[in-house]
Amino acid sequence: MTGTEQSSGAARVQTRISVSDPKIMVNLLGPSDEILRLIERTLVSDVHVRGNEITVTGAPADNATAERLFSELIELIEKGETLSVDAVRRTAAMLEQDSSERPADVLTLNILSRRGRNIRPKTLGQRRYVDAIDQHTIVFGIGPAGTGKTYLAMAKAVQALQAKQVNRIILTRPAVEAGERLGFLPGTLNEKIDPYLRPLYDALHDMLDPDSIPRLMQAGTIEVAPLGYMRGRTLNDAFIILDEAQNTTPEQMKMFLTRLGFGAKIVVTGDVTQVDLPGGTTSGLKVVRQILHDVDDVHFAELSAADVVRHRLVAEIVDAYARYDAEQEQSTQSVRAVSGRAAGGGRSGRRR
Numbered sequence: 001m002t003g004t005e006q007s008s009g010a011a012r013v014q015t016r017i018s019v020s021d022p023k024i025m026v027n028l029l030g031p032s033d034e035i036l037r038l039i040e041r042t043l044v045s046d047v048h049v050r051g052n053e054i055t056v057t058g059a060p061a062d063n064a065t066a067e068r069l070f071s072e073l074i075e076l077i078e079k080g081e082t083l084s085v086d087a088v089r090r091t092a093a094m095l096e097q098d099s100s101e102r103p104a105d106v107l108t109l110n111i112l113s114r115r116g117r118n119i120r121p122k123t124l125g126q127r128r129y130v131d132a133i134d135q136h137t138i139v140f141g142i143g144p145a146g147t148g149k150t151y152l153a154m155a156k157a158v159q160a161l162q163a164k165q166v167n168r169i170i171l172t173r174p175a176v177e178a179g180e181r182l183g184f185l186p187g188t189l190n191e192k193i194d195p196y197l198r199p200l201y202d203a204l205h206d207m208l209d210p211d212s213i214p215r216l217m218q219a220g221t222i223e224v225a226p227l228g229y230m231r232g233r234t235l236n237d238a239f240i241i242l243d244e245a246q247n248t249t250p251e252q253m254k255m256f257l258t259r260l261g262f263g264a265k266i267v268v269t270g271d272v273t274q275v276d277l278p279g280g281t282t283s284g285l286k287v288v289r290q291i292l293h294d295v296d297d298v299h300f301a302e303l304s305a306a307d308v309v310r311h312r313l314v315a316e317i318v319d320a321y322a323r324y325d326a327e328q329e330q331s332t333q334s335v336r337a338v339s340g341r342a343a344g345g346g347r348s349g350r351r352r
Contacts, residue, residue, distance in 0.1 A: 015045075015063040017054040017070055025052055027077045028070075035083050042092045043069065068095055075104040086122075093306065094124050101127065111155040112207055119155045119207065125307035126152060133267060136299040138257065140245075140288070141269040143303025144318040149269035150243045151203055156267070157239040158207045161221070166239045166263070168220060171200045173243040174227040174252065197224050200243060227252060236261035245270035245285045247277055253284030273321070 019025045029036045029049065040047050045058025045066045056066040072091050073083060081087065087107060094103040106127045112119040121127040126148055132139050133156045141149040157169045201224060204213055216222045227248065242248070242256055245268045253268075260266055270285045277283060292298045305318040 012058055013060055013063060015056045015067060017056065017067065019052050019054065019074065022052065024074055024077050025049075027083050028054075028073060030083060030085075034085065035088060038085055038088050039069065039073075042088070065095065072103045075102075076107060079104065079108045081108065090122055097124055097306075099124055111152070111159055114207060119152075121152065122148070122309050123307040125301075125303045126309075129301040129303060130156065132299045132301050133265070136297050137264075138260070138266045138292075138298045139268070140285075140298075140300045141267060141303065142272060142285070142300065143307060144271050144273065144305060146308040146314045146318075147303035148307070148309055149271075149303060150199070150241065151206075153241050153267040153269055154200070154203045155207060157241060158204075160239050160265070166265070167237040168239075169222045170230075170235060170238050170240045171197075171204075171222070171224045171243065172227050172230055172241070172256075173197065173200065174245075174247045197226070200224050200241075227256060230256055230259050233259055234261045235259045235264050237263040238265075240264060240266045242266070242268045243270070246272050246275045246283050248284035249277070250282055250284040250287050253288050257288075273325070 019028065027035075028039075030038075036047070036049065043056070043058075043066045044062040045056045047066065048055045048057070054070060056063050056070075058066070069092060072095070073088065076087060076091070077083060090107065091103040094101070094106065101124060106121055106124060109120050109127065109130070110118050111121075111130065121130050125143075129139075129141055129149070130152055133153065139153075141153060143149055154169075154171070157166075157171075160166045161169055201213075204222070204224075208216070213222065217224070227242065238261070240259070245253065247270075248256065256268075257266065268285070268288075272283060272286050275283045275286075289300055293300075305316075305322070308314045308318060
């Protein structure tokens with residue numbers, strides 16, 4: 001972008017954006033103008049392209065938003081990115097949050113690269129979560145499904161191992177659903193618990209050469225095990241991830257956190273809205289914030305529907321359930337309030 005100039009109208013102004021590099025303009029338009037049409041739907045201002053010039057017409061504030069969007073998209077292209085519909089949507093969403101962090105910086109932050117595929121944060125929430133892992137010894141990543149809590153934590157673990165910041169990676173999760181039925185499942189103990197650990201194996205295969213994983217596991221460099229296997233250990237020089245932590249009891253959470261050794265880092269991930277513990281059992285993830293909120297070097301990263309990176313419907317489903325839960329809670333409180341007033345009235349009547 002070489003510069004802008006404005007000419008005023010009644011209530012609308014024109015902003016002209018010059019793009020000197022034809023390759024950047026082609027990328028901005030996208031195949032069959034797909035990217036341009038999405039930008040037009042995203043912006044309030046009208047957008048017209050002619051040659052190397054983009055003309056934006058609208059209210060000054062709307063034009064300023066359009067300028068920021070084009071500036072970020074152009075910087076993404078200049079950093080070697082090929083624009084996609086998803087990148088445009090995420091850039092626009094970040095600008096709406098009015099953060100000081102630039103979308104182009106967020107979307108080009110590489111954690112890992114393998115076979116031409118880059119693992120990066122895709123939202124502001126994810127970027128802050130990744131930064132927190134760098135800055136703190138214990139980090140809790142709390143949020144709904146699809147927000148990349150575990151995946152990004154594992155990418156940071158592999159990055160730390162490759163940089164020799166740690167000597168090993170330990171991945172664990174509670175096998176809650178097995179419970180008393182574990183003995184009825186076929187196979188050895190490892191075969192019985194394997195389904196609960198499979199998502200962790202799958203993520204590892206995305207980040208490492210699959211042929212190297214058995215060798216690393218045999219050497220103890222990578223360990224994938226149920227939470228119960230952590231009891232009685234002190235884990236030094238390790239990157240430790242506890243997944244599905246909403247299914248831990250408070251006692252299990254305390255046991256896990258106190259495994260922390262020298263030179264180690266812990267990331268705990270979970271979704272407090274998806275607890276599978278038996279009825280009446282308190283989730284260790286739900287109470288740990290109250291216990292550790294003032295402990296130094298412990299950070300709680302909150303991810304939301306805005307950080308969901310799966311199909312866009314997943315974010316809408318998460319929001320819909322959140323609204324439903326809030327309505328149910330409000331309804332329950334109203335019923336309790338009415339019942340309380342009725343009970344109080346009955347007692348006062350008896351006193352009279």
